[in-house]
Amino acid sequence: MGLATVITVVPLMAHHAFGAEFDRDAPIRLQGPVVKLEWVNPHAWIHLEITKEDGTNEVWMVEGGTPNTLLRRGLRRDCLTPGTEIIVDGYQTKDHSLTRANGRDVTFTDGTKIFLGSSGTGAPYEAEMLATRQQQGRC
Amino acid sequence: MNMRRTIFIPAVLLMIASSGFSSQTTAQVQARADGQWVMPRTADGRPDLQGNWTNATITPIQRRRDQDAVYSPEEASRLEGGRAARTEALNQPSDPDRVAPPVGGDGSTGAAGGVGGYNYFWIDAGDRVAMFDGEPRTSLIIDPADGRYPSRTDASRQRMAEASQFRRQFGQYDNPENRPLAERCVVSFGSNAGPPMLPNYFYNNNYTIVQTPDHIMIMTEMVHDVRIIQMGTPKPLPKHVKPWFGDSWGHWEGDTLVVETTNFSPTQLNRGQLSGATDNLKITERLTRADEHTLNYEFTVDDPETWTDTWSGEVPFTRLPGLVYEYACHEGNYAMFNVLSGARAQERREGGRQTPER
Numbered sequence: 001m002g003l004a005t006v007i008t009v010v011p012l013m014a015h016h017a018f019g020a021e022f023d024r025d026a027p028i029r030l031q032g033p034v035v036k037l038e039w040v041n042p043h044a045w046i047h048l049e050i051t052k053e054d055g056t057n058e059v060w061m062v063e064g065g066t067p068n069t070l071l072r073r074g075l076r077r078d079c080l081t082p083g084t085e086i087i088v089d090g091y092q093t094k095d096h097s098l099t100r101a102n103g104r105d106v107t108f109t110d111g112t113k114i115f116l117g118s119s120g121t122g123a124p125y126e127a128e129m130l131a132t133r134q135q136q137g138r139c
Numbered sequence: 140m141n142m143r144r145t146i147f148i149p150a151v152l153l154m155i156a157s158s159g160f161s162s163q164t165t166a167q168v169q170a171r172a173d174g175q176w177v178m179p180r181t182a183d184g185r186p187d188l189q190g191n192w193t194n195a196t197i198t199p200i201q202r203r204r205d206q207d208a209v210y211s212p213e214e215a216s217r218l219e220g221g222r223a224a225r226t227e228a229l230n231q232p233s234d235p236d237r238v239a240p241p242v243g244g245d246g247s248t249g250a251a252g253g254v255g256g257y258n259y260f261w262i263d264a265g266d267r268v269a270m271f272d273g274e275p276r277t278s279l280i281i282d283p284a285d286g287r288y289p290s291r292t293d294a295s296r297q298r299m300a301e302a303s304q305f306r307r308q309f310g311q312y313d314n315p316e317n318r319p320l321a322e323r324c325v326v327s328f329g330s331n332a333g334p335p336m337l338p339n340y341f342y343n344n345n346y347t348i349v350q351t352p353d354h355i356m357i358m359t360e361m362v363h364d365v366r367i368i369q370m371g372t373p374k375p376l377p378k379h380v381k382p383w384f385g386d387s388w389g390h391w392e393g394d395t396l397v398v399e400t401t402n403f404s405p406t407q408l409n410r411g412q413l414s415g416a417t418d419n420l421k422i423t424e425r426l427t428r429a430d431e432h433t434l435n436y437e438f439t440v441d442d443p444e445t446w447t448d449t450w451s452g453e454v455p456f457t458r459l460p461g462l463v464y465e466y467a468c469h470e471g472n473y474a475m476f477n478v479l480s481g482a483r484a485q486e487r488r489e490g491g492r493q494t495p496e497r
Contacts, residue, residue, distance in 0.1 A: 017322075019252020020312070021477045024244035029237065040471030042324065044261075063474070065261025068360065068464040069342045072263070087233075089240055091254035094481025100473070104240060104255035111232035117259040 021063075022102050026092040030060050030101065031109070034084045039067045039077040046103065048086060062088050062103040075115055085109050176431045178394060181350060186394045186428050188348050188355070191459035194436070195265030195344040197222055200337055200412075200452070202278030202286025215268045215275035222266045229259040263342040271435065271453045279337065282439075282451040288412060289448040299415040312482030315475060320407065322475060324468035325383075327361030330411060332384060334366075334400050334422040335438035335452060345463045346456065355389055355396065360463045368398050376402050378418060383407060385422070396426040417444045432458045 036047035044064040049057050067077075080086075090104035107113055179187040197218060202208070210218070244253025268275045278286035291299075311317050321328035329339040336359070338344045345360040355368040366384045373388035380386070386402040400422045408416050420442040427435045434456040441449045 017250050017252055018254050018256060019250075021474055021481060022252070022254040023481070024253040025242055027239035027242055029239040038471065041466045042468045042472055043474060045471075045473060061473075064257050066342055066466070068466060069261055069263040071464055072461050087235060087237070089237060090257075091240065093477045095477065095484035097484065098477065098480065100477060102254055103257040104245070105233050105237070106258050107233050107235070109235055111235040111237075113230055113232065113258065113260055115258075115260040116230045117226050117262065 018102060021093060022091040023094045023096070024091060026094075026096065028060075028088075028090060028092050028101050030062070030088040032060075032085065034080055034082050034086060035059060036082065037077050037080050041066055041068065046080065046086070046088075046106065048088070058099055060088075061098075061100045062090065062106065063100070064103050064106070070115060073115075080114060086114065087111075178428055181352075183352050185350070185352075185391060186396070187350065188396060188426055188428065188434060189350050190348060191461070191463050192346045192348065192434055192456040193265075193344050193459045194336065194338045194346070194454050194456050195263065196267060196269040196279075196338055196455075197265055198269035198276050198279060199340075200279045201288060202280065204285075204287070206277050206286070208274075208277055208281065208284075208286060210268060210275040210277055212275070218268055219266060226259070226266070261342070263344075264340050265338060265344065269455055271455050272429075276453070279452045279454050280450060281453050283448060289446045289450050291415065292443075292445060292447060295415040295445040298417075302409060302414070310482075312479060315479065318475065318478065319410065321362070322478070324362055324472050324475075326407060327359055327364050330413070331361050332357075332359040332364035332366065333438075334385065334387070334398070334424055335440065335454075336424075336436065337452075337454065343466065345459050347463050355398075358463070360466055362468050363466050373399070378402070381405060392425075394427060398424040398426070400424070413440075415445055416442050419444060429455075 030048060030050050032048045032050040034046060035049050038045040038047070044067045046062045046064060047059055048062065049059050051057055085108070086106060087109055088101065088103055088106050090102040092098075093100045181187050240255065245255050247253055247255050250256075269279060270276070280286045280288065283289050306317075309317050315323055319328075320326045326332060327339065328341075330337040331339045331344065336346070336357070339361065343360040347356075347358045347360075349356045349358075353370055355370065357366045357368070358364065359366075364384065366387060368387040368389040370389045375388070376382070376386045381402045381404045383404050384407070385400040385404070387398050387400040389396055389398040391397070401420070402418075403413070403416065403420055408414065408420070413420070420440070423439045423441070425435075425437040427437075429435045436454045436456050437451065438454075439449055439451040440446070
């Protein structure tokens, strides 16, 4: 077990200061199937259901960015359909009674990114990645 | 011989008319038979500025110290290549066996606040150096000559200190009104909607311009901020009336749209580089079609009681190859709830209201 090989963090200006919403002393790692996707602004929210150590299930909400950017790249909400298993790492909200966290890194269970960050430069690596994903039936 | 081909777009006319803007708008798209670009004009002969535009760029607003105003072609290429390489690196898979990030924060700074942001795939900050008049620019500010904000006056510093002191008496998480305007979904962050209209270096740096003889509308995608510029002889608002984005009046100087704005909302001014400005702040913008794909945007900020000199910038707006989407911010703003709820939870854990952090 090791830390993420690539830490995908964007320390830039955003809709809000992340540190005001999330607790740096409450890191989390979540894994489970998507149960709902709120494709809304200012932040999209991915809902996933995890199984806790006691065997019970719990639904968590994970904050993403603006869906407008993904729409402009031609990506759709059905790229992340309910039942798709994902892994998230991040930090829980400061209110620990809420099962919410930031999506510091959100991937499929094989570690690949759910979407690609490029706006479509046509670079060879990108074409290769997209071809592989299409073969796998992914967006 | 100037053979011209004219294409009329009735659907666009109908759409704009139905949105409340009267008919005289996008009239024609013209191209000479030899392929040379010709300035498109509205039915009343003015340059047609309409459509969707973006000002996303990796060129910063302010220049690094001791840097030339223009990148060499090699430097520009290196910077753009670096951005592409970073995107490629961030697209690589993560370790599926990764554990939770460290307690106490992951070391990220700025707005990431030690908890990181979210996956890079949400971000669209721009990947090109700003090209203006054929030059790859190192800053958007071009005057003062060093490409940096001019010094502030002592009076301006004093006003900023007093404003800060005033805010300190309130907890920053006590209520929604104490939160920043962008977090409240009131206006976009940074100076995205302007004036001056500057990139936010994050995402959605997109604008829609709609034009009539009497009014020009500029909508910023972020928080669907809408500026209405009135054309003609200015009839300024009374001094005490200060709407969002100020009171803007426009006129044509040749083929350039010139917009002068005064009467800025003090709430909106109370942030970023325009903090500490006075009621005498005046911002002048100039918009000129440069070619088929480019709208040259120039601005000058003038407030002698705030800065020791005026400051001006040049920003290329390029055609957005796509749509501008709705940004219904308030309706889904869980972040505001989470921020305030988090502050209350922290107070309960720590036994009472804490001294506000600044």
